[in-house]
Amino acid sequence: MDYLPIFLKISQQPCLVVGGGQVAKRKVTLLLKAHAKVTVLAPEILSELKTQVLAAGGQILECAYHAHYLAQQRLVIAATDDESLNQQVFNDCELANIPVNVVDAPALCRFIFPSIIDRSPVVIAISSSGQSPVLARLLRTRLESIIPAAYGQLAAFVGKFRLEVQRQLPDTPNRRAFWEKELQGRFAELVYNGRYDAAEQHLAQALATHQQHAGEVYLVGAGPGDPDLLTFKALRLMQQADVVVYDRLVSQPILDLCRRDADMIYVGKARASHAVPQEDINQLLVRLAQEGKRVCRLKGGDPFIFGRGGEEIEELAAAGIAFQVVPGITAASGCSAYAGIPLTHRDYAQSVRFVTGHLKDGTPNLPWSELVHERQTLVLYMGLVGLAEIANQLIANGMRPDMPVALVSHGTRPNQQIVTGEIATIAEKVQASGIKAPTLTIIGDVVKLQDKLAWFGQK
Template identity: 45%
Template sequence: MDYLPLFMNLKNRSVLVVGGGNTAARKVKFLHRAGALIQIVAHKLGNELQALLNIKTIKWIAHNFDPIQLDNVFLVIAATDNHDCNKQIFEAANSRYKFVNVVDDQKKCNFIFPSIVDRSPFLVAISSSGTAPVLARLLREKIESLLPANFGQVAEIAGQWRETVKKTYRKISERRHFWEDVFNGLFTGQIINRKFNDANSTLKYELAKHRKNQGQITLVGAGPGDSGLLTLRGLQVMQLADVVLYDYLVSDEVLELIRRDAERICVGKRAGEHSISQNRINKLLVKLAQEGKRVVRLKNGDPFIFGRGGEELQAAQIAGIPFQVVPGITSGIGVTAYAGIPLTHREFAHSVLFITGQCCANRQEIHWPSLTTSFYQTIVIYMGTLKAREIKTALITYGRDPITPVAVISCGTRQNQQVLIGTLKQLDILVATAPKPSILIIGEVVKLHKRLAWF
């Protein structure tokens, strides 16, 4: 992050603008809307600034810049066409620790102006950190089209109720839950449609209920890694969470989408390493929900495909905790799609089977003959890297052709995705050189990788 986004209160603060042309006038308009006390230094004023001077909106204090003019100002803007003058202004202001912006010269700015969507008091600021202002403007236009012109009245009317809500709900988390429910309910639509009396009645009704927050648990499938594969519902739930329990395999991209002030707790497991037990995870989920928190259990892929999601919901059900599930794209589907390997194909595979390699320590746990009877079946193996040799031996022993194509896909759907192709008899060798995490694909459909790889 090259810049820290900030919103400044400029009401009744002195601001110096050096320049009298159209560029200076555009900046002055923004500053005036923010309530700043604007001082101008310029040889002459253009029509727009002259009009503002006539109604005493601005003060024209000098024709030439002098560093002494910086002493009592909060912020400085240089909008002249004189390079040397702009440089002098920047150096003088910067050495005095003033906020300074030289228009169209990013290197001579210690702050920049974002593109703004103004639905006062609701504001949205968008910036490309000075690299692509046109792109920022296009994004602003899209957001403008999504927010009704009177959207600011939603914040305005809600602000009138803040103190009343504080008296009713003492805890910050309780107030946040209240407002989330209100904004996602009738209230917002009533204001947009200018039914202000109805909106106030809705708030009175919601406050009269004054119910104690009830905790809940939501299982969310994070998908295989690419944040673009997270579902819209998953994102919505993550933005409402008080606390998120996540696994090691959940990508940093997805973790970045969690509500900023939500508590994050890593409860991941890694094969062969000491990690928190499933029983402790279950107890922690229940404990947090019983404290009235909205708990999100964020799992890689889909929580019901080898994710122990069912076990965690059983614990919630026994404890009487409300719960819901947001499905995710399981790795076996998402990762293979990004590798250009269709799991079924009329010529190569009529069925697909998902299994977990953690059941492979004892051959009796999987009925291996059933995995080798059909030439036209794709086998997808999760968590199979540690048992790759045993898997290979069992499949060949029970009749699978040693030269059956296999793929080992590592870090699927992520920028460092790697796909290794070979045959069943080479499976353990391929796995030994593959980064983790990896998923194993066995079947004739692997042949299509070279032709269909796209990512």
């Protein structure tokens, strides 16, 4: 982040605006909405700006700028068309450690004004870090249409009862679960419809009958890496979980979408290097849920395709823990789509088979003869290290040496790489490329389409 997003409480605090034109007027309007004590300083000031400031109890100074006017100011805005004056205001504020904004000059700003959606007391701020104010405004317009004005009424109503709910439900996770339920149920609907007495009665009854939230586990497929491939349900559960238990294949942009105050527990597993053994992960999920926490077990791809999700829910079921399973886009679908390789095609493949490329005790452990089929696409997960042995075994069991192969590294992510070749020589090409795990290997004539279709799938 180039800027730290914060909300400043400037009610009845002195704020200085240097400039007296239309730009200054727009900034003054925002400051007055936040009930600031505004002083406007400029040799010439618009009459309507004077009226606006004086009516709000502010001060008008029709004179030239001097640094001594910065004394006691909480923040300063320079809104003039004089670049040298704007620079001087910025320099003086820097010396005085006063936050300063120079309009339309991001390099001279210690804070910037975002696009604002005002549903007071709910306020949503959108910023492009000064790079594209028009884009920020377009985003604001889109959000304005989907955020009802009644959200502000709901927030204000909740504020009246916040301390009472906190007193009766001192446990933070339990209290959070209470509010999440009520803010998405009948209580919220009553407030939206202006039935405040009924809403108050409902809230009192809900508080009196509320029980300690039972722990639950959400087994969520995070997909192959692109956060745009998450399902709506996955995102919702990620946002409400108290704890997120995640593995190595979950990308950072997806982790950034989890609730910010959730506890993050890494249990990543790489080949021959398990941060936490699977048995310990199973027990961890049970323990956290038994503590009454909502646990998001975030797994790369789909939990039930080489994700060992079945083992985890077996343990949860045996312990009587409630759980939900949210499918994710498996790596085979995501990587092939982004690489421009259809897994099936009327002219090339009428079936597709998924297998794991892990080798047991250093030796192949796959039904090789079943995997060799002329009109079938073969997809190998985690096959990078054993690629040479896999290729040799497939050829030895009848696969033609010129069968097309594609190896996709970090599929669907910005650093996606693709190496294509033939099964007889793919291991050498991959080694020379320096490609890194995680990878997915696609074997079959459908790979011939990659050159033609890749530009559709590449981001």
